[in-house]
Amino acid sequence: MSRGFVKEEDQEEVPMVPPRADLPEGAINYVTQVGMDELLDERERLTTERDQLEAINEKEKRITTNYINAKLQLLNNRILTAKIVDLSTQPQDEVRFGAQVTLKIGSDKKLQKYQIVGVDEADISKGKISFLSPIARLLTDKQVGEIAVLKLAKEDRSFEIIKIEYPYI
CATH class of the missing domain: 1.10.287 (Helix Hairpins)
Structure with a gap:
């Protein structure tokens, strides 16, 4: 039977489901x-x-x-x-996936702490950033004491790596 002959109230609504966090094709x-x-x-x-x-x-x-x-x-x-990713196998002296990085951002006296995690785990309010984010990509492979610079439209922002930890929780 054609859908044209079905009562309107009998038609199912197709649920609109919000997509999960973006994971680019092939990532x-x-x-x-x-x-x-x-x-x-x-x-x-x-x-x-x-x-x-x-x-x-x-x-x-x-x-x-x-x-x-x-x-x-x-x-x-x-x-x-x-x-x-087994965090115990990550190089402990470099920023890699799973690292919890303590940073000095620009001239700010207060240190910030972020962990580099998967896209579904990322939650900035918990200090967790996606490994695909520009900051995570910028910090990857860096070591304590190094400074990574993020070029923004109006200014450059520097991130000095103070400490690298891998929580094994």
Whole structure:
């Protein structure tokens, strides 16, 4: 039967699912063990939410289930493509993936601390930046005492590396 003969109220809404953090085509999906654990926890939460879903009516339940399933599909793809980086194997004297870097930014007296993590783990409010971010790329392979300069439109910003740590949590 043609869709033209279906009642409007019987048509399913296609759920709009926000995309996950951007991972460019061909980029390896690096994650820390903490990041992988967070992805697995998120999958568990979504699965539990879907399985315990209570809705006012069947249509609402179906739409919500489809939305959660779409989110799970994106999440499962990230989990399947994730490559866990063992931080204990990283060169301890260089900034690499997983490093927690203490920086002196410009002339600011206050030191800043950032960890370079996977795209799904990145959260600037927690001091975690994506390994694909311009600052992470700028700092990669640098050592304590080196200064990396980020060229901005109006000024250059310098990042002096004060300390490099690899949390094994």
